[in-house]
Amino acid sequence: MDRAGFAAARRKAGAVPICCVSPDNLADTLSRLGRTQESWAKANRFSARSGDILILPAAGGKMAGVLFGGGAPGGDAFGSGKLPRALPAATYAVSGDCADPFAFAMGWGLGAYRFSDYVKGAKNCGSPRLVVPPALRRSDLERQIEGVFLARDLINLPANDLGPGELEARCRSLAKAHGARIGVTKGDALLKKNFPMIHAVGRASDRAPRLIDMTWGKAGAAKVTLVGKGVCFDTGGLNLKPGKSMALMKKDMGGAAHVLGLAAMIMSAGLKVRLRVLIPAVDNNVSANAYRPGDILRSRRGLSVEIGNTDAEGRLVLADALTLGDEEAPDLLINMATLTGAARVALGPDLPPFFTDDDALADAIAAHAVSANDPLWRLPFWPAYDRWLESKIADVNHITDSGFAGSMTAALFLRRFVRQTKRFVHFDIFGWCPREKPSCVVGGEAQGIRALYGLIAERYGA
Ligand code: BES
Numbered sequence: 001m002d003r004a005g006f007a008a009a010r011r012k013a014g015a016v017p018i019c020c021v022s023p024d025n026l027a028d029t030l031s032r033l034g035r036t037q038e039s040w041a042k043a044n045r046f047s048a049r050s051g052d053i054l055i056l057p058a059a060g061g062k063m064a065g066v067l068f069g070g071g072a073p074g075g076d077a078f079g080s081g082k083l084p085r086a087l088p089a090a091t092y093a094v095s096g097d098c099a100d101p102f103a104f105a106m107g108w109g110l111g112a113y114r115f116s117d118y119v120k121g122a123k124n125c126g127s128p129r130l131v132v133p134p135a136l137r138r139s140d141l142e143r144q145i146e147g148v149f150l151a152r153d154l155i156n157l158p159a160n161d162l163g164p165g166e167l168e169a170r171c172r173s174l175a176k177a178h179g180a181r182i183g184v185t186k187g188d189a190l191l192k193k194n195f196p197m198i199h200a201v202g203r204a205s206d207r208a209p210r211l212i213d214m215t216w217g218k219a220g221a222a223k224v225t226l227v228g229k230g231v232c233f234d235t236g237g238l239n240l241k242p243g244k245s246m247a248l249m250k251k252d253m254g255g256a257a258h259v260l261g262l263a264a265m266i267m268s269a270g271l272k273v274r275l276r277v278l279i280p281a282v283d284n285n286v287s288a289n290a291y292r293p294g295d296i297l298r299s300r301r302g303l304s305v306e307i308g309n310t311d312a313e314g315r316l317v318l319a320d321a322l323t324l325g326d327e328e329a330p331d332l333l334i335n336m337a338t339l340t341g342a343a344r345v346a347l348g349p350d351l352p353p354f355f356t357d358d359d360a361l362a363d364a365i366a367a368h369a370v371s372a373n374d375p376l377w378r379l380p381f382w383p384a385y386d387r388w389l390e391s392k393i394a395d396v397n398h399i400t401d402s403g404f405a406g407s408m409t410a411a412l413f414l415r416r417f418v419r420q421t422k423r424f425v426h427f428d429i430f431g432w433c434p435r436e437k438p439s440c441v442v443g444g445e446a447q448g449i450r451a452l453y454g455l456i457a458e459r460y461g462a
């Protein structure tokens with residue numbers, strides 16, 4: 001894939017060398033480069049701190065090479081992500097050793113991302129390319145980066161250009177590209193087909209609510225089902241969000257974007273699963289027919305749900321989608337959602353919590369999060385808090401009145417709609433990079449899907 005900024009191995013001959021240096025081997029490296037480069041590096045006070053970049057000049061205004069500070073262990077594994085944004089357009093190749101060549105290339109690819117659909121002329125400027133050595137399996141790198149870019153693109157698209165209909169169109173083109181089947185239940189058909197809560201949340205928008213249902217793979221293979229929150233814009237509904245809280249709510253379809261990115265990885269790798277992707281796609285809007293606080297909704301599962309706050313809309317549309325997913329008791333049921341602000345209060349924007357009752361699965365997810373440099377942190381389905389969801393006038397309340405442990409109580413609400421599936425895991429993601437870092441500019445970000453791809457590939461095999 002072009003956007004990752006990779007070049008084929010055969011281009012290595014003419015490539016500009018990138019030399020990874022640490023403070024420990026800096027003196028050695030400089031003396032090997034010769035007097036001129038050594039004094040250039042010293043004049044520029046290059047000290048090989050993590051992320052430091054120095055271009056070495058050659059005669060005739062060319063580049064002789066690049067020094068890149070790998071820094072001490074414990075630094076950013078994807079520090080190389082700065083390079084494609086900092087270096088001039090040319091072909092580059094790592095020369096000599098670098099601590100983790102796969103992470104170097106992954107960081108490069110992730111860091112090469114730009115969302116430039118709306119910027120005039122941005123597409124025409126050249127970009128730096130990295131030669132990927134054959135041992136690194138460029139196709140697998142590209143597959144993962146492509147999945148991440150798909151998720152970022154969908155999140156970054158503004159809500160005026162990505163409503164439930166446009167999200168459906170994106171799903172259709174992904175399905176087409178991989179030979180997946182897709183069905184969509186839309187508008188009043190949601191009532192006929194028994195998705196009352198998706199309808200109730202989404203009916204206040206002039207962009208009809210829908211449930212997107214995509215399947216791929218052999219019927220007999222292990223069933224892996226991905227559910228993603230597709231709230232294309234979350235105003236909060238009648239419990240309207242204040243301006244500051246609403247500002248970023250184009251990203252409230254981040255769960256959908258994540259599961260589509262993950263699905264793209266799984267399908268392009270041809271993993272041996274029967275994949276299903278369920279996306280309730282809605283706007284949470286204000287209108288005369290909007291659902292209200294105090295309403296009691298009937299859910300697909302049959303439970304009546306007392307509405308405490310129309311801004312807790314995600315768990316409602318997900319509950320109906322999870323009920324459908326659970327009906328065939330898949331081997332693994334994964335839910336991803338920008339579900340609560342409370343998850344960010346607990347763990348900050350870069351460390352999404354996940355919830356599962358399966359300890360072995362939790363350990364495997366945590367291990368893949370570490371090896372993929374894709375941070376995730378387990379939180380419990382704390383059983384005692386489940387009672388907080390009790391309602392006096394309905395089977396369940398969708399929020400609690402305490403304000404405590406908001407990410408956990410949202411997770412506990414979702415769990416009530418999963419009855420038959422053995423392995424259920426829910427991710428409360430942020431889906432946004434609020435501060436530029438090497439592997440990501442400010443904007444949409446994919447969290448956990450590289451780790452999950454690693455897990456699913458390991459479990460079900462290619
Ligand atoms: N989409 C939001 C959650 C959100 C907010 C995610 C900010 C990421 C960043 C969700 O629909 C919501 O509004 N949740 C409420 C729930 C509350 C009303 C119980 C929240 O978190 O405040």
Ligand code: MG
Binds near residue numbers: 236310311314
């Ligand atoms: Mg909300």
Ligand code: ZN
Binds near residue numbers: 231234311313314339
């Ligand atoms: Zn929301």
